[in-house]
Amino acid sequence: MLTGKKILLGVSGGIAAFKAASLCSKLTQAGAEVRVIMTESATRFITELTLQSLSKHPVYTDTFDEKDPSVIAHIDLADWADLILIAPATANIIGKMAHGLADDMLSTTLLATEAPIMLAPAMNVHMYQHPAVLHNLELLSSRGVMMIEPGSGLLACGYVGKGRMEEPESIVQLIEQYFGQLEQNYRAESQPKPLLGRKVIVTAGATVERIDPVRYITNDSSGKMGFAIAMAAQQLGADVHIIAGSTQIDPPDGIFLTRVESGMDMYNAVIAEWDQVDIVVKAAAVADYRPKEQAVRKMKKTGDALTLELVKTLDILETLGQQKTRQFLIGFAAETNDVEKYAMGKLLRKNCDLLVANDVTLEGAGFGTDTNVVSIYDHNGLVVGLPLMSKKDTATYIMNLAAERLAGVPDNA
Structure with a gap:
């Protein structure tokens, strides 16, 4: 992930500066x-010589020491970097950044750059907890500066507490993750958007039917499949609305x-947008x-x-199937046997366009797993049986198929 990445390493004056040598070495070994x-x-x-030897480039310390007369060094470096990493970041450089001060080479370059910035604070525990430092860190975070939380332990001053600069190995991993996420976002943005302009509702998780204020009837649905469907629809360009019951994981950001x-x-929330929606994916497990x-x-x-009298809940999928126009x-069907028989019966009875069925007794296909094994049916029978796949990949396949069906593209096109 770091091959060819341009990283500007800023080293400020704290005892943790000795870690900069290892950090510089590991970044260059990773291809940066x-x-x-x-x-x-x-x-x-x-010493400057140490970091010059490890980086294989001159080290900059003085704003007025222009090593190349054809450029202004702090502007050139500010424009050059893909990422600026300050490690260690002392309270002093943090304060300068927060208040726009530029009285040395590092702070001047930071004021001139538009590159993303990552800080690895390192200082005495009381300095780190000082209201001024905490305010400055919060201010920088609000501007988009990324923070690498310091660790806790024995500090050079003899105190024990939070303030140790994160270890170089961990910092390199975080930088790799950052560039990996950028690459993933780029791929998502550059892929075709067959659902652009389409409104999609995805139901997810388990519903809860109250017995009394503290007891209820529910099921084991985690929400993972529904959330994966929602993310896949969004990546394909759709305007997505998740309607979720109880879930075991956090919902995706930005939806x-x-x-x-x-x-x-859940039915009332879906029907409130029914006239404007193009696709409804009923991935929720409704009691x-x-x-x-x-x-x-x-x-x-x-x-x-205790005898508890139960009555049937509204069948949301069947009701929507009766009401649909365009x-x-x-729909989804979690079965334990005779999957095709029950899936086709459910699809026809509830007037679904596609029915995604799985045998929850199969390894990797039950509730709460990160994978699934599904078969997809339409009114003509089995469309495709997918092997064991991540729920993310399964969701992408399902939503691509839905987009093709909406566009009138034959399955064998």
Whole structure:
């Protein structure tokens, strides 16, 4: 991930400056091109020659020491960098950055750059916890500066607490993850957008049917498949709305989310946008039954047995299937046997355009897993049986198929 990346390493004057040598070495070994700027106080802890030898480039310390007369060094470096890493970042350089001060080579370059900046703070625990430092860090974070949290332990001053600069190995890993995410985002942005302009609703997770204020009926749905579907639809250009019940994971960032509790809540949320929606993916596991009566207060134990009368909940998928006009409806079926028989029966009975079925007894296909094994059906029968795949890849396949069907593209095109 770091091959060919241009990283400007800023070293400020703290005892952790000695770690800059290892950090510079590991970055270059990972394929990055590293240039180094040191503050004057940093040179008291580690020599310019050390970092010059490791980076294979001159080290910059003085704003007025122009090594190449054809360029202005701090502007050239500011424009050159793909990422600026300040490690260690002392309270002093953090304060200068927060308030726009530029009185040395490093702070001047930071003020001139438009490159992303990453800080690895390192200082005494009381300095790190000082309100002024915390305010400056918060201010920089609000401007998009990325923070590498310091570790806790024995500090050079003898105190024990938070303030140790993160280890070079971990910093390199974080930088690799950063560039990896950029690459992933670039691929997502550059892929075709067959759902551009389409409105998609995805239901996810498990519904909750209350018995009383503290007890309820639910199921094991984690929400992973529904969230993966929503992310795939968004990457294909759709305007996505997630309607989620109870989930075991956090929802994806950047997608509009409505939280609901009961099956009726979920139906009402879907039907509120029904006329404007192009695709509805019913990936939620809705409880089939609910208590006939819901107690207003917590039910107390009155004997060795309790009889609870249940009634059927509204079948959301079937109701939508009856009401649809132009909407493309995708249902899910979790089965334990006779998958094709039950899947086709459900598809026809509920008037789905596609039905995604899986045998939850198969390894890697049950609730809460990161993988799935699904078969996709339409009114003519089996469309495709997918092997064990990540839920992310499964979701991408399903939404690409939906986009093709909406566009009228034959399956064998």
